Amino acid sequence: MLGEVHSLENDFPEYKDTIYKLLAADTEFAANNKKYNELDSEIRKLELNNAPIDDEAMQQLKHDRATLKDALYQRLASA
Template identity: 45%
Template sequence: MFGERHDLPHEFPEHAELITRLHEENAEFAALMDEYTALDAEILKIEQEGTPITDEHAEELKFKRVSLKDKLYAMLQSHAG
């Protein structure tokens, strides 16, 4: 939705503890999560401030966020017990 955060614990509340653990213990997960979090914050700022941006660029940012989220979710699934 427009103007909402999409942080991982909000997106996957059932994996909140695993997200925290992997962020602390898995460098690859941490790097992807940090990139995802920064991108989510950038998108939120653009939406809230009404920053002029082309639709194409906005879609690129959102596609990248979804791609990162998919990678992170796959990692969560592979570590869920």
Template identity: 45%
Template sequence: MLGENHSIHHEFPDFHQKIDELANADPAFKALILEHDKLDKQIRGLEMRESPISDPEMERLKQDRIRLKDEVYHRLSHH
């Protein structure tokens, strides 16, 4: 679905408290979340405005977002 919110808090509703605790305790984890959410906002903006971007470039952005989400989940599940 175009323009759907994929922010970390939205993607992991059961981990809200843990996300906040880790973000406050670990600057690298906080940076990872911020990078993911910034990329998600960029993707949603491109989708909603139908900005000119090639399909391969959009796929690359989405793959980067998935990679970041996977890394966040990995850190959440191992803490």
């Protein structure tokens, strides 16, 4: 859905406590989470404004977000 928030807390509520612990204790996780949230926000704004960028650029943003999300999830699952 357009404009949907894909934060880790929303998508992985079962890891909420782990997310907060890692944000406090793991600077790499915190930095990647910040970058992920920034990408998600940028994508959401573009979607809500009828994506004023070309399809290839939008797909690259979504790919980058998915790659970060996968890495963050792997860290959550191994914590």
